[in-house]
Amino acid sequence: MSSVTSTTSDQDALLRAGIDRSLRHPVMFFLTSGAAWLAVSIFLGVIASAKSHSPDWLSGCPWLSYGRVFPAHINALVYGWGMQAGFAVIIWLMARLSRKECTAVGTILTAGHVWNLGVSLGIIGILSGNGTGMPWMEFPAFAWPVLLLSYFAILIWSFIQFRVRPEGHVYISQWYLLAAMIWFPWVFITANTLLHCLPGHPVMGAAINAWYRSAMIFLFFTPVALGAAYYLAPKVTGRPVFSYSLAKLGFWSLAGIAPWAGMQKLAGAPVPFFLPYLGAAATALLFIPTCAAAVNTLRTMLSCPETLAASPSLRFTTAGIVGLIVLAISSVFLNLPGSTLRMTQFTLSGYGFDMLALYGVFSLIMFGATYFIVPRVTRREWLSRRLIKMHFLFSVYGVIFVALVALFGGLMQGMGQEAWQQPWSPVAARPYAVTITFSWSLILFSNIFFFLHLTLMWLRLGRRSSHPTLLVPSHGSGSPHGEEGDIDNVGPAHAH
């Protein structure tokens, strides 16, 4: 490279390419193994859901009994897919935004394998009948220190990159990601040490478990999703974020409100009176941070409608943000202590809310980020527009059915429970359960192809092209992807 032709933008491109290259294997490892866990989790979810309306199916095998398959489904979704997708997005975004190459690839990959080992043994532990019986924390007690240590070994480098970054602007994405990186270990250590190591009052243990579930959603999965959305929306559209002050409001109100939420699940249980009611109030108030961030990113993306229609990243992100608005509305309407809380406290709507948060918001935005990040780290383009479209349609329609049917079915179930004049009977939830089974099957189908697509990309079997895979046919050319070209003809390489 001659210094005469080298410009700032060439150096920038070189730096970005260097960062992407350094993170290729960690990012692809977390995304691909995460996608595999996602498929496993949904497969278990289909089995669990089918058993909830046909209890005799596969009833001979203890490993596949409902009471074990369902926790395995949730834990695989949270720790297998959710956390690992979060790792991939955090390490890549923090490196890019701090402008630092990753220097600890070996440690991250080793820790990633340990994480996967921990999750696998935990799932086997649940299925073999050694679960702890604490929702979302069913992994046998050996698993959590393993997960915690590998968490630190994976993400400490992103924190260091932020500390040693060249001085400059701190992006909104970085607030959310840094905060999530700090909140998760705090929440995880608190819940696990209190419940596993320092036995206290059993009902207070149940309250902390409920707080833990809510904190995982609103202090890890939501901020990671918002960090990615605040990166993708301005980056892909090329427009600035709609409002900086709205972003600040959204972030600090999340930080101030979300830690109080969660214990409304214990309303009426013998814990100090204020805990469930503060929890209900905080959950309803979460409308503010979620809507502030949703409006802000949505306005940014809508400033460029044609990009929105063409870019898979933006399309998934928009769907996830719309999911966030639905989540915001349901966090108000499911938690009103005088009317709806008693009907949603012990019903299917809790599952609907969790799945809306985990799949309808977090996963959709993670898919959007995946479709953006993977071509950059592998330097190959996605193979098939059709697979991406199918993934989008099945995911979005699937999660609409799973979440909305569970939310609505839960309300119906709650009304039945409260009708105390009627004798108790297993509520006629069959149509809801059948719909949920069917929708999970659709989602499973599309995610198996998502996993295969990712694997091919990791093997660098993607298209060698400089044209991004867009969802609308380009004009005036025979190939739906435009002219085929060697990816190395553009970008940093041609500065050489």
Next chain:
Amino acid sequence: MSLRTFILGLTASFGAAWLAMVVIPYLKMRDLAPLADPAAKSATPVFFPKRTGRIADGAMVYAENGCYLCHTQVVRPTYAGNDLYRPDWGGLKNDPDRGDTRRETNAFDFLGEKFAQIGVNRMGPDLSNLGRRVEADYAAGSDPSEWLYVHLYDPTANPKLWNSKCPPNRFMFEKREIKGSPSDDALPVDVGAGFELVPGSDARALVSYLLSLKKDHPVPAALDFAPKKKDGDS
């Protein structure tokens, strides 16, 4: 905003909730003052439900097999739900000895458990007083543990529960050839000539635990939110 300010802000906003919602209530509830037991006749009348031996093992079986996914163990006060109005959830409406024993769940009911299985979804009925209910109602006049064994083996075998969504737990039972005289524990389930069905150790532990679920023990006046009216009162 520097990193220092940022982390201070996060620590303050999270730490306040962390202390107020989690740490302080947890520490406070660890030292719950003992509750006097009005029904006890011993010298130290302290209310402490039995949670040892096979009952504790049964609580583990309950947790490991996900019973908490479909069954709750909390009878909410009337401000939070209608559980108390049901005739057999909070106790028994017409107990032959004690009359109406129904009451809401209190913190002492869970003493000695590892984790209170409050539950997440009521696909099945609340189990706070299952032991009481099975003895007085479901299995009235017969052996309550046998009723529970048969129920766990195949919930829909009972014509009254034909529509139950409770999964059968056949793996907790052992089908074996009858050698000599049949076992005293054999269940009244037809598993073929020359064979009998006996509960395994998990089933025995689970049934001990389920029969121990009687959370309508009398409470002292301080905790009795629905005291009996005197005869003269209207």
